[in-house]
Amino acid sequence: MIAPPGLIDALLKTASDAIIATDRAGTINFWNPGADRIFGFTADEAIGRSLDLIIPANLQARHWTGFNRVMETGESHYGQGDLLSVPALTKSGRRISVEFTIVMLKDEQNCPIGTAAILRDVTKHFEKNRKLKHQLAEVTRMG
Numbered sequence: 740m741i742a743p744p745g746l747i748d749a750l751l752k753t754a755s756d757a758i759i760a761t762d763r764a765g766t767i768n769f770w771n772p773g774a775d776r777i778f779g780f781t782a783d784e785a786i787g788r789s790l791d792l793i794i795p796a797n798l799q800a801r802h803w804t805g806f807n808r809v810m811e812t813g814e815s816h817y818g819q820g821d822l823l824s825v826p827a828l829t830k831s832g833r834r835i836s837v838e839f840t841i842v843m844l845k846d847e848q849n850c851p852i853g854t855a856a857i858l859r860d861v862t863k864h865f866e867k868n869r870k871l872k873h874q875l876a877e878v879t880r881m882g
Contacts (some may be wrong), residue, residue, distance in 0.1 A: 779830030
Protein backbone atom coordinates (compact mmCIF):
# COMPACT_ATOMS: atom_id res chain seq x y z
CA MET A 740 0.00 0.00 0.00
CA ILE A 741 1.35 3.39 -0.96
CA ALA A 742 0.41 6.42 1.11
CA PRO A 743 -0.95 9.45 -0.73
CA PRO A 744 1.66 12.18 -1.27
CA GLY A 745 2.23 14.24 1.86
CA LEU A 746 0.28 11.95 4.22
CA ILE A 747 3.23 10.63 6.21
CA ASP A 748 4.85 14.04 6.54
CA ALA A 749 1.53 15.60 7.59
CA LEU A 750 0.93 12.92 10.24
CA LEU A 751 4.41 13.21 11.69
CA LYS A 752 4.32 16.99 11.87
CA THR A 753 0.75 17.57 13.06
CA ALA A 754 -0.08 14.66 15.37
CA SER A 755 -1.00 15.87 18.86
CA ASP A 756 0.64 12.74 20.26
CA ALA A 757 4.40 12.57 20.68
CA ILE A 758 6.21 10.59 18.00
CA ILE A 759 9.78 9.75 18.98
CA ALA A 760 12.32 7.55 17.20
CA THR A 761 15.71 6.35 18.40
CA ASP A 762 18.73 4.54 17.05
CA ARG A 763 19.86 1.23 18.52
CA ALA A 764 21.79 3.04 21.28
CA GLY A 765 18.64 4.84 22.47
CA THR A 766 19.67 8.20 21.05
CA ILE A 767 16.71 10.28 19.90
CA ASN A 768 16.77 10.89 16.13
CA PHE A 769 13.17 12.03 15.55
CA TRP A 770 11.03 14.29 17.74
CA ASN A 771 7.76 15.72 16.43
CA PRO A 772 5.85 18.86 17.54
CA GLY A 773 3.55 16.66 19.67
CA ALA A 774 6.63 15.63 21.67
CA ASP A 775 7.51 19.33 22.05
CA ARG A 776 4.04 19.99 23.49
CA ILE A 777 3.98 16.99 25.86
CA PHE A 778 7.56 17.03 27.14
CA GLY A 779 8.50 20.70 26.73
CA PHE A 780 11.75 20.06 24.86
CA THR A 781 12.16 21.30 21.28
CA ALA A 782 13.41 18.94 18.59
CA ASP A 783 16.76 20.77 18.68
CA GLU A 784 17.02 20.09 22.43
CA ALA A 785 16.00 16.42 22.17
CA ILE A 786 17.55 15.09 18.96
CA GLY A 787 20.97 13.61 19.60
CA ARG A 788 20.26 13.03 23.30
CA SER A 789 19.54 9.83 25.18
CA LEU A 790 16.00 8.76 26.06
CA ASP A 791 17.10 9.41 29.65
CA LEU A 792 15.89 12.92 28.83
CA ILE A 793 12.31 11.78 29.55
CA ILE A 794 12.84 8.66 31.69
CA PRO A 795 12.70 9.18 35.48
CA ALA A 796 16.06 8.32 37.10
CA ASN A 797 14.58 5.50 39.20
CA LEU A 798 13.36 3.72 36.04
CA GLN A 799 16.41 4.18 33.81
CA ALA A 800 18.27 0.98 34.77
CA ARG A 801 15.21 -1.17 34.16
CA HIS A 802 14.50 0.61 30.86
CA TRP A 803 18.04 0.15 29.53
CA THR A 804 18.20 -3.51 30.56
CA GLY A 805 15.09 -4.21 28.47
CA PHE A 806 16.03 -1.87 25.62
CA ASN A 807 19.52 -3.37 25.23
CA ARG A 808 18.16 -6.93 25.38
CA VAL A 809 15.70 -6.13 22.59
CA MET A 810 18.39 -4.50 20.45
CA GLU A 811 20.66 -7.55 20.92
CA THR A 812 18.05 -10.28 20.39
CA GLY A 813 15.51 -8.58 18.16
CA GLU A 814 12.77 -9.95 20.43
CA SER A 815 10.46 -7.97 22.66
CA HIS A 816 7.97 -8.97 25.35
CA TYR A 817 5.59 -6.43 23.84
CA GLY A 818 3.66 -7.14 20.67
CA GLN A 819 2.85 -4.54 18.10
CA GLY A 820 -0.14 -2.60 19.29
CA ASP A 821 0.40 -3.32 23.00
CA LEU A 822 -0.43 -0.19 24.97
CA LEU A 823 2.13 0.45 27.70
CA SER A 824 1.80 2.88 30.61
CA VAL A 825 4.78 4.51 32.34
CA PRO A 826 5.78 7.67 34.16
CA ALA A 827 7.86 10.16 32.18
CA LEU A 828 9.59 13.49 32.78
CA THR A 829 9.00 16.89 31.24
CA LYS A 830 11.62 19.59 30.70
CA SER A 831 10.49 21.26 33.95
CA GLY A 832 11.15 18.01 35.84
CA ARG A 833 7.44 17.30 36.38
CA ARG A 834 6.44 13.63 36.29
CA ILE A 835 3.61 12.80 33.93
CA SER A 836 1.86 9.57 33.00
CA VAL A 837 2.12 8.43 29.39
CA GLU A 838 0.63 5.58 27.42
CA PHE A 839 2.47 4.48 24.33
CA THR A 840 2.88 1.93 21.60
CA ILE A 841 6.33 1.05 20.35
CA VAL A 842 7.67 -0.68 17.27
CA MET A 843 11.14 -1.94 16.54
CA LEU A 844 12.82 -0.52 13.46
CA LYS A 845 14.84 -3.07 11.46
CA ASP A 846 17.29 -3.00 8.59
CA GLU A 847 17.19 -5.05 5.37
CA GLN A 848 18.63 -8.08 7.23
CA ASN A 849 15.83 -7.80 9.82
CA CYS A 850 18.29 -6.66 12.53
CA PRO A 851 17.11 -4.05 15.07
CA ILE A 852 18.32 -0.52 14.30
CA GLY A 853 16.13 1.44 16.72
CA THR A 854 12.61 2.14 17.88
CA ALA A 855 9.66 4.37 17.10
CA ALA A 856 7.00 5.19 19.66
CA ILE A 857 3.76 7.12 19.78
CA LEU A 858 3.11 8.54 23.25
CA ARG A 859 0.07 10.25 24.78
CA ASP A 860 -0.06 12.24 28.01
CA VAL A 861 -2.72 10.59 30.19
CA THR A 862 -1.81 12.36 33.44
CA LYS A 863 -5.24 13.93 33.99
CA HIS A 864 -6.99 10.62 33.35
CA PHE A 865 -4.56 8.74 35.62
CA GLU A 866 -4.98 11.25 38.46
CA LYS A 867 -8.78 11.19 38.12
CA ASN A 868 -8.80 7.38 38.34
CA ARG A 869 -6.47 7.44 41.34
CA LYS A 870 -8.75 9.93 43.11
CA LEU A 871 -11.82 7.79 42.38
CA LYS A 872 -10.04 4.67 43.72
CA HIS A 873 -9.15 6.52 46.93
CA GLN A 874 -12.76 7.71 47.31
CA LEU A 875 -14.06 4.17 46.73
CA ALA A 876 -11.62 2.79 49.31
CA GLU A 877 -12.79 5.46 51.79
CA VAL A 878 -16.47 4.62 51.24
CA THR A 879 -15.78 0.88 51.46
CA ARG A 880 -13.83 1.33 54.70
CA MET A 881 -16.62 3.43 56.26
CA GLY A 882 -19.41 1.10 55.13
